[in-house]
Amino acid sequence: MRLFKGYLRNICLALLLAPMSVTALATEYFVASKEDYEAISSKLIAGDTIILKNGVWTDFEIVLEGQGRADEPITLRAETKGQVILSGLSNLRLAGKYLTVSGLVFKNGYTPSSAVIEFRKSSSQLAFHSRVTEVVIDNYNNPDKQESDYWVALYGQHNRLDHSHFVGKRNKGVTIAVRLNSEQSQQNYHRIDHNYFGYRPTFGSNGGETLRIGTSHYSLTDSYTLVENNYFEHTNGEVEIISVKSGKNTLRGNLFFEARGTLTLRHGNGNIVEQNIFLGNGVEHTGGIRVINKDQVIRNNYLQGLKGYRFGSGFTVMNGVPDSSINRYHQVENALIVNNSFIDVDHIQLAAGSDAERTAVPIDSVFKDNLIINSNKQQPFSLFDDVSGIKLSGNLANTQVPAALGYGVKRQDIAVKKAKNSLLYPESDKLSAGATRELKVLSKQDTGVSWYPKLPGLVAFDSGQTHRVESGAEALLAAIDNAADGDIVVLANGQYDVSKLIQIDKTLTIKAAQAGQARLTFERSALFEIRDGGSLKLDGLTISGANSPDAAANNVVRTQKWGMVENYRFVMLNSHILQLDINHSFDFFATGKGAFADEISLIGNTFDDITGDVLRLNTESEDLGIYNAEYVRVKDNSFNQVQGAVVKLYRGGTDESTFGPHLVMAGNKLNQVGHGKRNKNKSSLYLHGVQVADILQNTLVTSAPIIIEHTIGEPITLIKGNLFDMTQPPAVTELNVKGPHTAVIEDNKTVNTEKR
Template sequence: MKKLMLPLLVLLFITKASMASTYIVKSEQEFKAILPKIVPGDHIIIANGTYSNWSLEIPTKGTKSKPVVVSAETAGKVIFNGEVNQTLFKLTGEFTTLSGITFNACTLLKANGANGILVEFKNTSNCRLNDCRFVANVVKGQFMPLVIISGNGTANQVDGCTFNANVDNQDVQVKITKDSCPQKTLIENNVFTNKNKVSWSNGNGGECIQIGQDPILLGTKEANSIVRANRFVHCDGENEVISNKSSRNSYLKNYFEACDGELVMRGGHDCIISENVFEGGTGGIRINGTGHIITNNKINNIKTAIRLMYGMAKGKEETGFYIAASNSTITNNQISNANTGILVGDSKNADWTGKFDTVRYPSRVMQDVAPFDNKISGNTFSNTKNAIVNQ
């Protein structure tokens, strides 16, 4: 009998450990109370309703086959609103998914040295933000994002989300510092729309997606992010709809329509921009840095489709507020209904005296280094006044 009992007890323990549990919570306190119990495969359901003033750190650790899922009882019927002066959902674990939540008319504030943030992935790996809606949220401080991926995690994902009519904010930020650089972030199949011009006096801080924040000193950091199959419609927040400020990122199969801004390689190197579609609006693709591949994009009804910029410096070793576009490949792009298809040498001799901190950024102030060693071939132009212009 004793010989039979031991295997049975072991089997019961394994069976119990492998069974996922579902918890339904209706308050921040209930959510926090069940966190110590969570094991791989568990599901935390937030009951339908409207909530405010939550602040959660979620350290849960699932596995690839058994992620921990935090979701709305019904997608779209769990709504967070009101003032936010800290992080509402901060994920700090592994293989955890946050899904189906709506953030509507939240006001994000700066208070006590902290910023209001709706969702942050901090040092997470293989975590996911899925099928969430961010609608008509307002930030009250410049350069404040709704969603942040930060720390030294890897393989996090933002997909299937909607960002609509948010005000004065950045939508999704991959945060890169001297000590941290998230790796292999995937931003895919999201919709960004109806983003009005920011109210900030310098017109900055309204990007839909920003990967890196300091292109002058940290642009060589390699984030290896992928931004793929997203839609940007009437995104007018600022001149940079997408702002790339780090290296080895890929921008693939995105769709831009009637946006007052561009897909911008503000800093960084060795990025891929491929199979994107631009329909109308004020800008297409803008290039600084070295080693980029710009290929198989379709750009229609934009005054200047692709711009290669002058810089104050060149290459990956020199410090410059802007780095001249160089050693990039621009090939097989289809450009139609443009005034200028490809402009090689924009912002020639622009003088930045007094416009940036030359102590923090030890850079020359004249933008007088011309683009060089770029390979431009196989592009097609239709109904375009000037196919390629060199300045």
């Protein structure tokens, strides 16, 4: 008995002295309502798990707060991955240590705060050693396109964002932002890895980056963020896909697929960019890496099929500003650019941006053992200033390079072939220039989540089913209602008198079964209104404004007047537009404020008797770098008796973060265009701030002149092969640069000017 009591006493003593097991006290909570969550959210301890019930949670602002441990985090997860939907005004904030969130989907709404997911509760309550994984944010956009927010904002230190899916950010603001605005968020050692960054449409102004690390204000601070093994597909928001604005970051093993823009070392020193792959596939404005600041290392990257130029080039080394302020361009110094492969990269630009302000050329830098191969035999280098501060050696190219670089680039015919990783390498393995043959090509399927589809960003025209309409406006309206994205509505011969505004909120084609034999009139102030989600293609129609209201400022096609957040496309082919003259200022197409077109194309049409403009794309007049359309194509049309201009396209301001607008106007015939008394600038074509304009082989008879105003960004304007009959020649003005204009005007013919 005495022995038993002693044994029992020893056991009790051992239990008292042993460390308390947190796991024994950990709880798993199954939460079915916001009220249930609020009841337990303030008492979470290490090891606790919260399971959110499957379903749609509307207006749910989640705060996950607590002190977990490395081996026993506090976890918030979906009951089933992908089946917990956060919609409406929902967001997620984390504060504390060792917190983990997984399996959630944000869609059909937008954040009520500055970020959808935020690694902080307040400016003083941050997250550390925490993780957000397998989370989806899909088109979760503020309906005010210019209202800025982040989708994920990382604060604190040692946090991780991984295996998540981000697609369709359309309002202003960086998709993922690493914030360094407090000491607790600096030298943070965050990790951003294995995420899928899907389609981010062209934003049409500054504020469309996909990832930003730091800001200019804290750019001399080190971040130590690792960005590794992420997939960037069609992330087209603006010229900077990734904007690095801090020091000591590593960007490694990422893949950029047909992404317009560049990985830009915008501010901060001592960053490493290595083992990344850029596959442009010949898509316009696909870029690579842009180098600014000190001590940058760019090594063992593979760049192929990139078409970008200027600040969006395949590779760019910038000029700096002497004694630069913290938010301008610091001089490139001690850059190491080694063992990179440039395959079919159109432009490698050195000392780029050289101007009266940016005069500090690169110094003490090395460009070594790089491989440059262009199958079109066009050498890619452009030198904009003194590049003697970049020392070249061991580089190989299959073309001659500028004389200033010849000492360090050997010209050699180099045959290439695909390796096991599907990349191109010299057939001879004795050549050491270029990226390693062991480079890993990241698979899209190895990023993001397995349970959420990675769908194309755009629905193609004519990709769906065909709906045939035999007669009448009611049947037309019913067919449009019943159509799905990508469908085609085919109109039989006849008259269609439409009494309602047709709202287009899907990708739709409306075409005549026989060109010219389906005639539409309309009784509202517009026939078609393109709304969020809508894109419209018209083919072979005859559209008359004869039955329109006797009021000013009617339109055939317009976008919604305000509040549009999604980009759209408009295409019209082989159609006849007439009698837009019931009153003054009757435009064919007018954009609402804030609306943005990826493409507007008019091809093979005839326009007769219009009291307004054909394409009015000039509502963004505040000169903030915002504009209404990325690509405008006007080809092989006939314009007769148009009182306004064929196109008014405006982009004001001096911002350099966008590629457009682009205009192609070719093969058109203009007769008596632009002379209306309400056409204030007295032009047949008015371009302000357009970045690329090709005006080719048009005939203008008794028309107002073409007026072009260059603003910023080294615009490219070509006016060639046109006939100006009783029409004054084009007028091009440089508004922000001294000296003659930079437009190329050649092989045009001007006749009968004395009869004007």
